[in-house]
Amino acid sequence: MKAPIDFYFDFSSPYGYLASTKIDALAARHGRKVNWRPMLLGAAFKATGGAPLPSIPLKGEYSKRDFLRSARFYGIPYHPPEPFPVSTVAACRAFYSLADGAERRKLASAFFNAYFVDNLNIGEPANVLKVARELGLQPDIESQAVKDRTRAEVEAALAKGVFGSPYIIVDGEPFWGVDRFEQIERWLREPF
Amino acid sequence: MKAPIDFYFDFSSPYGYLASTKIDALAARHGRKVNWRPMLLGAAFKATGGAPLPSIPLKGEYSKRDFLRSARFYGIPYHPPEPFPVSTVAACRAFYSLADGAERRKLASAFFNAYFVDNLNIGEPANVLKVARELGLQPDIESQAVKDRTRAEVEAALAKGVFGSPYIIVDGEPFWGVDRFEQIERWLREPF
Numbered sequence: 577m578k579a580p581i582d583f584y585f586d587f588s589s590p591y592g593y594l595a596s597t598k599i600d601a602l603a604a605r606h607g608r609k610v611n612w613r614p615m616l617l618g619a620a621f622k623a624t625g626g627a628p629l630p631s632i633p634l635k636g637e638y639s640k641r642d643f644l645r646s647a648r649f650y651g652i653p654y655h656p657p658e659p660f661p662v663s664t665v666a667a668c669r670a671f672y673s674l675a676d677g678a679e680r681r682k683l684a685s686a687f688f689n690a691y692f693v694d695n696l697n698i699g700e701p702a703n704v705l706k707v708a709r710e711l712g713l714q715p716d717i718e719s720q721a722v723k724d725r726t727r728a729e730v731e732a733a734l735a736k737g738v739f740g741s742p743y744i745i746v747d748g749e750p751f752w753g754v755d756r757f758e759q760i761e762r763w764l765r766e767p768f
Numbered sequence: 769m770k771a772p773i774d775f776y777f778d779f780s781s782p783y784g785y786l787a788s789t790k791i792d793a794l795a796a797r798h799g800r801k802v803n804w805r806p807m808l809l810g811a812a813f814k815a816t817g818g819a820p821l822p823s824i825p826l827k828g829e830y831s832k833r834d835f836l837r838s839a840r841f842y843g844i845p846y847h848p849p850e851p852f853p854v855s856t857v858a859a860c861r862a863f864y865s866l867a868d869g870a871e872r873r874k875l876a877s878a879f880f881n882a883y884f885v886d887n888l889n890i891g892e893p894a895n896v897l898k899v900a901r902e903l904g905l906q907p908d909i910e911s912q913a914v915k916d917r918t919r920a921e922v923e924a925a926l927a928k929g930v931f932g933s934p935y936i937i938v939d940g941e942p943f944w945g946v947d948r949f950e951q952i953e954r955w956l957r958e959p960f
Contacts, residue, residue, distance in 0.1 A: 624827050627817075634931035635816050638942055648960050649951050739826035750830060755947035759841050768840050 580609040581760075582745040584733050586617040587664035587698060589741035590643040590654070593688045595754040597652050599744070602757060606764035612684050614668045615733040617661075617741055624739045628661045646754070653693050662691075662699025665726070670704050670715035672729055673722040679713055686711055772801040773952075774937040776925050778809040779856035779890060781933035782835040782846070785880045787946040789844050791936070794949060798956035804876050806860045807925040809853075809933055816931045820853050838946070845885050854883075854891025857918070862896050862907035864921055865914040871905055878903055 581603050585592030596612075603610045621627060629639040640656065647654030667687045674680045690696040690707045697703055701717055708715045716722050733743075737750060744751045744760060749767065751760050762768060773795050777784030788804075795802045813819060821831040832848065839846030859879045866872045882888040882899045889895055893909055900907045908914050925935075929942060936943045936952060941959065943952050954960060 620826070624825050625819075626824075626827075632818075633816050634812070634926075634929050635818075638929065638931065638944060641942070642944070642948075645951065645960075649954065734826075737826050737830065739830065750833070752830060752834070753947070755945070756834075759837065762841065768837075 578606075578608055579747060580611045582611045582613055582736075584613045584615050584736075584738045584741065584743040584745075586661075586741040587614055587667045587684075587687050588657075588661040588691065589617060590639075590692065591646070591754045592741040593654070593692045594646060594650055594652055595742035595744075595757070596685065596688050598650070598754070598757060599742075602761060602764075605761075608764065612671075612681055613729065613733060614664070614671050614684065615730050615738060615741070616664060616668060618663070619730050619734060620739045623734055626739070630660060650754075655693055655695055657691050657695055657697075659697065659699070662697060664698065666701040666704040666717050667698050668730070669717040669722050669726045670708055672726045673716040673719075674713065679711075682711055683708055683713055683715070770798075770800055771939060772803045774803045774805055774928075776805045776807050776928075776930045776933065776935040776937075778853075778933040779806055779859045779876075779879050780849075780853040780883065781809060782831075782884065783838070783946045784933040785846070785884045786838060786842055786844055787934035787936075787949070788877065788880050790842070790946070790949060791934075794953060794956075797953075800956065804863075804873055805921065805925060806856070806863050806876065807922050807930060807933070808856060808860060810855070811922050811926060812931045815926055818931070822852060842946075847885055847887055849883050849887055849889075851889060851891070854889055856890065858893040858896040858909050859890050860922070861909040861914050861918045862900055864918045865908040865911075866905065871903075874903055875900055875905055875907070 583599050585596060599610050630636045643656065644654060671680055671683055674683065686707050687698050691698045704717060736745065740752045742754055746760060746763055749763060775791050777788060791802050822828045836846060863872055863875055866875065878899050879890050883890045896909060928937065932944045934946055938952060938955055941955060
């Protein structure tokens, strides 16, 4: 079995959401599993001097249009969330508080759908717990152990050079953006 | 005849260079011509607060790798230029000093090849004139009229919302990045 693919993303990233609907099938076509690794884009922005797209002149307006058009291009449901972006600390903690990979995976997709399809503000801890409850899950978002684990995961992502969402690492090769999925596909067949 | 595609780029932009090798064929497949419109990324950065990729922590290192990998992905010759980036004011002026579209087009490709294949610093006015001379062209990069025309073109690009390179506008729809060429291709068949 080949090494799994690392899939880094922020739960409030539109391109991360689009990627999340495609990454498992992409990996499976090449006999790979995916490590889902939510991180906090805000922490990455501190390293790069970046800012949330909507706050950037010109680029912000373009991005809103590109989110919608890219979703249509890929045939993925997308409803522009409001407010946007939101803090995803609580969602991240909920994810990392679970030990089981399948539960984490299910919860992650539920957060993305809640935010980008059902317009539920997953920046609110109460909504994070609500989404989890609907899946029969009871994540911990309060304990110091979970806070520490989440911080360690985010720091590990930054240490790996993760600066955006989605950010995919295949056997050490980094790819930024859902628009790199064709390069990833070719790389999985054979590095070029 | 349908309206031409507007192709905005900076002569020192690697993704602009990659796009430049593909845009005419893409447009021709859909019965379109291309208006090549060099601009100055530095002016756009003033509007967006952006910065040249190499200067950005994490993203800069990634970009260098992605330039090379994307060139290999598309099968386009690419030699990382040094210094990078450079001011492309002189190259822009040379371009806009020509009246003939075919001459402009030929000169633009020659600048891109000089910089990204032959490692000639096109930030140097002497090299700009040298590249033009090899094509039998004698652009003007000094007159006030050409300086004014160039500034007007760059300002018009900013007014259109152009903030990056390449930036393509098809019938009013903006696309940023060579990684949007598949969306452009579909859009040219039918807006979606």
